[in-house]
Amino acid sequence: MRMSQLMTKTLRQAPAEADTVSHQLLVRAGMIHQVASGIYAYLPLGWRVLRNLEQIIREELDGAGGQEVSMPVLQPHELWQRTGRDQAFGQSLFTLTDRRERRLCLGPTHEEIITELVRHQVRSYRDLPLLLYQIQTKFRDEPRPRGGLLRVREFPMMDLYSFDTDEEGLDASYQKMRRAYLNIFERCGLPTMEVEADSGAIGGKDSHEFMVVAESGEDVIIRCRQCKYAANMEKAQSAKAEGEHGPLKEKEEIATPGMKSIEEVAGYLGIAKMQTLKAVFYAADGSLIFVLIRGDLEVNETKLKNALKCADLQLAGEERVRQAGLVAGWASPIGLSGVRTVADDSIKMGSNFVAGANRPDYHLSNVNYPRDFQVDTMLDIAVAQPGQGCPRCGSPLVSTRGIEAGHIFKLGTVFSEGLGASFLDQKGETRPIIMGCYGIGVGRLMAAAIEQNHDDKGIVWPVPLSPYHVYLCPLGADKADVATAAEEIYAELGSKGIEVLLDDRQESPGVKFNDVDLLGIPLRLVISPRTLKSKSAELKWRDSEQSELLPLEGMVRRIEELLRPGNRPGHPQ
């Protein structure tokens, strides 16, 4: 490609609204163009990168036995009602109505469609297992798009679905995909961390996310430095510190004027926060829930939501709490009736707690479970925090932020039962197909790659992702010998299938060098009267300060070698 023909325009300054590095660089390098909030066009360079990513993904999935299909974006809304996921997705589901008043939606994902599809294709255990995937545009009406390509409303995504006859088959498919994912991310030059993930309200067992560690990531990862434990904060567990277990004392009412929060109460009484019990009120699909947790801990709403199996969970308003006969700020688990109570298991880890008296300005001391009150449900609903102990080995946990690049998930029979996708086993009995699903946000992966590979001058593409492999730059192209040499090399590299960008623009060297640094092309090849004196061209890697002279003779072959994975001297990858 000749740069003079390429539709691209580099910007010295990024638009004011871009504040993550990848967003700024994608715009400055002319890779994407924002059309509306969370809606982007991919320009020629950006599209090439995206296609490179897709290609890597295809190769790995095909290698793992995947078969590519293409399913419609436009889907009958009725199908989503049948699985109840119109509710689960709620407002994030883009919906529309056709001319016959039929309700349709734009697919945010494709479990319904593929299950419906497989239902018609699969009859017998002999038709299984299957791994089907597509790379398709997804639509989600996110409440808040952000970070350029990191969270958008329309985005390219690879989604693969596995279909097996039994759990063992599912486990095998899951492991196959795990390995394929690791290969994909490795080939993309992206170190990822595999973490345990929340499996959501819709059942399923195992679920893992592949995280690219980055400050701009939206997810918080809790992990252990000692053992391999790592989990999304939504899912993460921790060993909670044990409180004091003394002889149970008589409970007593104590005055706590104006002291509503745990901070205030503990401070006022001069006791540790872990000597208190905290009451939090939620509305789960509309009904009030009393949540109790030890004062030093926070409620993990994902865990709570899973425990309640509700679609919608929000903090309950004060009005709602008052109506239930509770006194916000001094609410007590004692003497509750008609309200579902969920407690974190931390309330058993300690004794003689301070809790509300359900009377303004008063708390109760020496409150003990189960002596003084009962709960409906007791389980772990606490947020795991750095500094707490690892649930496996007890070492202190640490946290980092990450971008979710991929997610794999054992679905089980949720969709196959819901939509009637079954097969006949060897005994001729009808059984539901066992499913798994596996997604990679391709656009987000592109942004993550930049978050991870850039410097103050611009993008530093890993070779397999770069829109072009070689940037060929004649300096002083008005000299006939320079122009001729550049054209010859350009043609020869091209004939070898090496993707070359020839900078034939009438620009000063500074402009060209800064542009190629911004675009992030891995290999820079400069030809000038100076290099021609020694019958050579100057070769420089994007991520290196040093350059070397490469003889014109045999140069194309040398570059071919260098670009092959693992062939770069001093670079293991």
Add this chain to the structure above:
RNA sequence: CGGGGUGUAGCGCAGCGGGUUAGCGCGCAUGGUUUGGGACCAUGAGGUCGGAGGUUCAAAUCCUCUCACCCCGACCA
């Protein structure tokens, strides 16, 4: 949805206690001089000042409403 912010040329910004023809830098076009790290000179094009309504002799500037975009939170298989 709650909180905060910004809308003036393609990008970054100034102007805003009302007052001619709305500026600056970068970019763009033309001509010329340059050519190893964002060159220089000259000339030029490009604006419904986000939109609507209002106040006024007069509105980018004051008032009301509205829209868009960004950030924090909520939300997010």
